[in-house]
Amino acid sequence: MGDRWQVEVDRSICIGSAQCVHRAQGAFRLDSGMQSHPVEPETDANEKVLEAAENCPVEAIMITLLGSGEPVFPPEE
Numbered sequence: 820m821g822d823r824w825q826v827e828v829d830r831s832i833c834i835g836s837a838q839c840v841h842r843a844q845g846a847f848r849l850d851s852g853m854q855s856h857p858v859e860p861e862t863d864a865n866e867k868v869l870e871a872a873e874n875c876p877v878e879a880i881m882i883t884l885l886g887s888g889e890p891v892f893p894p895e896e
């Protein structure tokens with residue numbers, strides 16, 4: 820069975836660049852205040868979501884393993 824992820828966006832640092840919305844289509848949406856939200860906060864492990872997190876200009880997207888809370892992105896130092 821594949822991993823399940825918990826996806827969160829820190830909206831205190833999100834600058835609404837919309838890169839995540841374009842990079843992982845269907846996985847993020849911007850609200851009326853141009854803040855990103857994961858469409859499904861709990862999701863199957865997904866390369867596009869990981870790419871979105873890696874490419875967010877302010878590293879506002881955090882991914883952890885559902886259940887254990889182990890960090891997927893940003894990776895543990």
Ligand code: SF4
Binds near residue numbers: 832840847874876880
């Ligand atoms: S890429 Fe990052 S800064 Fe841009 S909208 Fe998505 S979460 Fe916000």
